[in-house]
Amino acid sequence: MISNRNVDASTNYVLIKNYMGASKQELRKSKALTMEDAIDQVVKSTPGGEYLKNVKIYLTKKKYLAVEGDIWGTTDNINFRGFKIGDKVKWTKLFKDHIGVIVDLKSDKVCTIKLDEDQGIVEVEYKDLTKIGN
Numbered sequence: 001m002i003s004n005r006n007v008d009a010s011t012n013y014v015l016i017k018n019y020m021g022a023s024k025q026e027l028r029k030s031k032a033l034t035m036e037d038a039i040d041q042v043v044k045s046t047p048g049g050e051y052l053k054n055v056k057i058y059l060t061k062k063k064y065l066a067v068e069g070d071i072w073g074t075t076d077n078i079n080f081r082g083f084k085i086g087d088k089v090k091w092t093k094l095f096k097d098h099i100g101v102i103v104d105l106k107s108d109k110v111c112t113i114k115l116d117e118d119q120g121i122v123e124v125e126y127k128d129l130t131k132i133g134n
Helices: 024-029 035-045
Strands: 016-019 050-059 067-074 086-091 096-104 110-115 121-125
Touching: 016 050, 035 050, 035 067, 096 121
Parallel strands: none
Antiparallel strands: 016 067, 050 067, 086 096, 096 110, 110 121
């Protein structure tokens, strides 16, 4: 287990995502010079993430650090950039307004949204979303 944060032993942490952080693309884009930065790149990219278990540490050819592991955290009141699962949101794409409900906070950049009237599921960047209602 590895973390940059204080882990509260009385909190019921759950597995959020497996094998995060060491895809070839993530290894190439890692610019972490310290272990703390490498951990933060992985943990902070997952909403609700607190620490890593089953950790592997990599040193890239460009001398940067990267980590891979299972992300553990809390699922209570997870929100990311002000959005949480169940929020009704709208966004505009190709001059057309779309409305849907957030079903997954996928990463630090995008979330998964179920479109109204069973029109399917899409991934939308947080920066394009506006919350509707409460």
